[in-house]
Amino acid sequence: MTHNHTLVVDTLSxxxxxxxxxxxxxxxxxxxxxxxxxxxxxxxxxxxxxxxxRLLAPRTGxxxxxxxxxxxxxxxxxxxxxxLLPQSPTAPEGITVADLVGRGRQPHQGIFSRWTRADDVxxxxxxxxxxxxxxxxxxxxxxxGGQRQxxxxxxxLAQQTDVLLLDEPTTFLDVSHQxxxxxxxxxxxxxxxxxIVMVLHxxxxxxxxxxxxxxxxxxxVYAEGEPAAVLTEDVVRVVFGIESRVITDPTSEKPLMLxxxxxxxxxxxxxxxxxxxx
Amino acid sequence: xSAPAATGSTLDRVLGARVxxxxxxxxxxxxxxxxxxxxxxxSLMVGQTFYSFTDxxxxxxxxxVPGASFTVGRLRLPRVVLATAAGLSFGMAxxxxxxxxxxxxxxxxxxxxxxxxxxxxxxAIVILGLSGTAVSLVAIVAGLAIALLVYLLxxxxxxxGSRLILIGIGIAAMLDSVTAYVIxxxxxxxxxxxxxxxxxxxxxxxWQQLAPTLLALxxxxxxxxxxxxxxxxxxxxxxxxxxxxxxxxxxxxxxxxAAVGLIxxxxxxxxxxxxxxxxxxxxxxxxxxxRGSLLVPSALVGAALVLVADLCGQYAFGTRYPVGVVTGxxxxxxxxxxxxxxxxAGGSL
Numbered sequence: 001m002t003h004n005h006t007l008v009v010d011t012l013s014x015x016x017x018x019x020x021x022x023x024x025x026x027x028x029x030x031x032x033x034x035x036x037x038x039x040x041x042x043x044x045x046x047x048x049x050x051x052x053x054r055l056l057a058p059r060t061g062x063x064x065x066x067x068x069x070x071x072x073x074x075x076x077x078x079x080x081x082x083x084l085l086p087q088s089p090t091a092p093e094g095i096t097v098a099d100l101v102g103r104g105r106q107p108h109q110g111i112f113s114r115w116t117r118a119d120d121v122x123x124x125x126x127x128x129x130x131x132x133x134x135x136x137x138x139x140x141x142x143x144x145g146g147q148r149q150x151x152x153x154x155x156x157l158a159q160q161t162d163v164l165l166l167d168e169p170t171t172f173l174d175v176s177h178q179x180x181x182x183x184x185x186x187x188x189x190x191x192x193x194x195x196i197v198m199v200l201h202x203x204x205x206x207x208x209x210x211x212x213x214x215x216x217x218x219x220x221v222y223a224e225g226e227p228a229a230v231l232t233e234d235v236v237r238v239v240f241g242i243e244s245r246v247i248t249d250p251t252s253e254k255p256l257m258l259x260x261x262x263x264x265x266x267x268x269x270x271x272x273x274x275x276x277x278x
Numbered sequence: 279x280s281a282p283a284a285t286g287s288t289l290d291r292v293l294g295a296r297v298x299x300x301x302x303x304x305x306x307x308x309x310x311x312x313x314x315x316x317x318x319x320x321s322l323m324v325g326q327t328f329y330s331f332t333d334x335x336x337x338x339x340x341x342x343v344p345g346a347s348f349t350v351g352r353l354r355l356p357r358v359v360l361a362t363a364a365g366l367s368f369g370m371a372x373x374x375x376x377x378x379x380x381x382x383x384x385x386x387x388x389x390x391x392x393x394x395x396x397x398x399x400x401x402a403i404v405i406l407g408l409s410g411t412a413v414s415l416v417a418i419v420a421g422l423a424i425a426l427l428v429y430l431l432x433x434x435x436x437x438x439g440s441r442l443i444l445i446g447i448g449i450a451a452m453l454d455s456v457t458a459y460v461i462x463x464x465x466x467x468x469x470x471x472x473x474x475x476x477x478x479x480x481x482x483x484x485w486q487q488l489a490p491t492l493l494a495l496x497x498x499x500x501x502x503x504x505x506x507x508x509x510x511x512x513x514x515x516x517x518x519x520x521x522x523x524x525x526x527x528x529x530x531x532x533x534x535x536a537a538v539g540l541i542x543x544x545x546x547x548x549x550x551x552x553x554x555x556x557x558x559x560x561x562x563x564x565x566x567x568x569r570g571s572l573l574v575p576s577a578l579v580g581a582a583l584v585l586v587a588d589l590c591g592q593y594a595f596g597t598r599y600p601v602g603v604v605t606g607x608x609x610x611x612x613x614x615x616x617x618x619x620x621x622x623a624g625g626s627l
Contacts, residue, residue: 055520079523086517090380098292099569106511107523120296124289133288137295159522 004031005066005081005162005195007052012061014044014051021047023219024061029163029212034189034196036210038203040240043216045199046087046167052197053084053165065163079107083161085152087168091140097151098136101126104158126157130184146177153184164188166198170205178202182209203240207231208254215239231255299569306566310578314362317585321358322350324593360483360548361584361601363491365558366499367544369580371537372555373562373572374502377509378533381443382616385556386421386541389446392550393453394424395542399549400457400475404464414490418542424449425538478551478602480588487547494543499577501536505529506571552602553609554580560612583608 007029014022021044029035037045050056052063054070063070070078083104091100104126105119127133130150135143140151149169156164169185170178186209188194200206206213207227214224215231217239223230232255236244242259249256322334329337329346336343337350372385386392398420402408408416428449432442457475473479508529511519516526541555561583562575587604 050517053521055517075520075525076523079521084517084521086515086521088515089518090513090515092380092513094563094567096295096569098295100514102296103510103514103522106507109507115296117293120289120293124292127292128288133291136288136291156521 003162006031006064007082007163007195007197008064009048009052010062010064012048012051012063013059014047014056015059021219022051022058025216025220027214027221027224029195029197031195032189032193033211034186034209035198035212035214036206037197037199037214037216038201038206038239039216039222043239044219045216048216049084049165049167049197049199053082054078055084055086076107079159079161081161082163082165083156083159085156085164085166085169087171089152091148093141095140096136097132097138097140097143097154098123098127100140100151101132101154101158104155107159122158122160126154129157129188130154144177145173146180149173149177149181150184153181157188161194163195163197166196168199168201171201178205185209203231203236203257204249207256208249208252228255231257299567303566303570303575307575307578310575310582314578314582314585317582317589318358318362321361321585321589322354324589325349325354356485356488357480357483357588358585360488360491361480361588362581363488363495364478364480364544364548364551365554365581365584366577367491367495367540367580368551368554368584369558369562370499370502370573370577371540372557372580373559373576374505374509374533374537375555376559377572378512378530379442380513382556382560383443383613384446385559386425386537387550387553387555388450388613389428389443390448390450390453391421391424391428391446391538392541392545392555393450393457395421395538395545396475396550397453397456397460399546400460404460410486411490414494414543414546417546418539421538421542421545422535424453425534473600473602474549476549476602477600477606478545478549478554479600480548480584481600483547491543491547494539498536498539498543502533502540503571503573505533505536506573509533509573510571549602551584552606553613554583554605557605557609557612558583 009025009027012022012025013020025048027048037048039045047056051058052070054063057071065073065078065082070082101123102119105115105122108119108122109115124133127136130153132147132150132154135147135151140148143151153169166185169181173181182205185196185198189196210227212224213227213230215222215235222239223235231246233244233246236242236246236257236259242261244260245258246255247258248254319331319334323329323331327345327349329350333343333346334350337346337355343350368387372387375385375389376382395417399413399417402413402416406416428442428446431445454476458472461472461475474481508519508524511522511524512526512529514522519529520526558576558580559572562572562579565579566572566575583605584601587608588601591599591601591604
């Protein structure tokens with residue numbers, strides 16, 4: 001089982017040149033839960049995740065892991081507690097699945113220290129957890145998109161961190177593989193208590209899989225909490241700028257957002273035909 | 279799914295594959311070392327006068343053998359030691375660059391760093407009249423400056439991989455013309471010297487000349503080896519490497535300085551032996567597989583390449599060719615193949 005960790009974002013601001021991307025943002029990530037960050041393009045959700053994992057340095061404010069700034073603590077120490085799966089990692093040509101997963105052991109190894117049995121066990125556990133053991137000797141470049149993503153998650157698991165950040169882990173995957181990846185992350189959270197924070201594009205999948213939903217708008221947290229409390233028609237209007245209906249998903253009892261455009265709504269046909277130009 | 283406890287079969291599989299590979303890797307490295315040893319001994323034996331194996335061994339052990347002590351000890355041994363040291367340096371530095379920049383074309387002899395070190399060394403010797411370590415220092419400063427220049431030009435305004443390589447090739451061509459100009463200004467026009475600075479040569483190797491190269495190898499190779507884990511992580515992209523606890527910028531700078539240092543010191547003594555840095559890594563990857571660090575296998579391949587090429591260059595053809603001409607003949611087709619293959623695969627250069 002994992003240890004509890006506090007992960008807090010404290011009045012964080014970050015700008016690219018003159019453009020403020022994150023504006024005095026505060027966020028407390030609930031330990032041992034799955035949090036999903038959602039928001040429109042360019043709302044700063046990836047930037048926030050990248051700053052939390054110290055790929056970017058904040059202009060002001062802090063990201064505190066157990067009270068210590070992640071930007072100041074030793075890199076390896078951070079990497080033993082918090083892992084990150086970036087959006088488009090690159091696999092070296094010809095590398096096998098087992099080798100790639102083994103790379104996740106790096107923060108646990110010294111400069112010249114040898115590979116140990118603990119490393120083998122961690123790799124085997126990660127392969128089993130992601131059901132990629134059968135692929136262990138295959139080359140990563142031969143795998144399908146869904147398999148490849150499971151392998152990358154296996155690498156992050158081999159790192160054995162209590163906190164795992166994922167930047168859009170379901171992009172480029174078809175729906176069956178999206179579900180597969182999110183189920184896998186839920187298994188991981190339920191079985192080991194791993195704190196998971198992920199940026200997700202799909203609002204409905206986020207609402208279904210997250211315990212804690214964070215909606216960003218304009219570089220700030222507009223709403224956060226239980227999905228049922230956060231995913232409302234008002235929030236969707238402010239955050240995404242569209243009208244919608246939010247109903248209860250009959251299978252998961254989670255909120256389900258149905259976006260409304262100008263067409264294909266019950267009275268849109270009439271509206272588009274008869275509306276006078278304004 | 280229940281909490282995953284490493285099932286025996288998966289663990290056995292992981293462990294088995296790792297042990298098998300480690301064994302295979304060790305075997306390949308032993309073969310390479312044996313090959314190097316054989317070529318070293320043969321290179322010491324053959325020449326205008328043939329000396330027996332026992333004579334050669336006695337000279338190496340420091341005994342006085344009439345004739346052989348001078349020919350083998352003073353002429354052939356420095357040449358062979360320089361060939362080995364330069365090969366090790368080029369092989370290790372080349373694969374460090376290729377790994378760090380994630381591109382087989384990004385080796386220091388393609389992107390202008392060797393050409394910069396060479397032009398600077400030629401300038402230092404011919405125009406400034408320097409010798410020994412001073413030449414190496416000028417070469418390393420030039421190598422670092424060229425690395426920085428290529429980096430700045432390539433990353434100004436983004437772009438990345440292919441830009442870096444094209445800019446590097448352009449700069450290499452420019453620097454070769456600088457070398458040619460410097461040599462044409464030399465008092466007496468010496469074909470051997472020209473070839474040394476343009477394609478690399480071991481002619482006239484002396485202990486005094488190769489001492490800085492050996493010293494650099496002893497100091498810088500361990501620095502690079504210390505970065506081998508970080509290099510493996512950097513291959514996965516900067517973001518992943520950082521998430522794995524690598525200080526990306528610091529690590530990249532360390533690799534860059536150590537690799538440029540190896541290139542520059544070897545180049546100051548032997549010239550930019552064509553394509554050795556470029557070829558060693560891919561050959562090593564082919565024979566040991568992609569698992570694990572390629573730094574040592576590539577260094578061994580580099581040494582074997584230079585030794586074999588020099589032996590061939592001296593005795594296989596009617597005329598004696600400098601080593602760089604032979605490695606150039608080997609390397610050029612591979613360069614063409616690589617460019618054709620990357621373009622066909624639809625990838626950028």
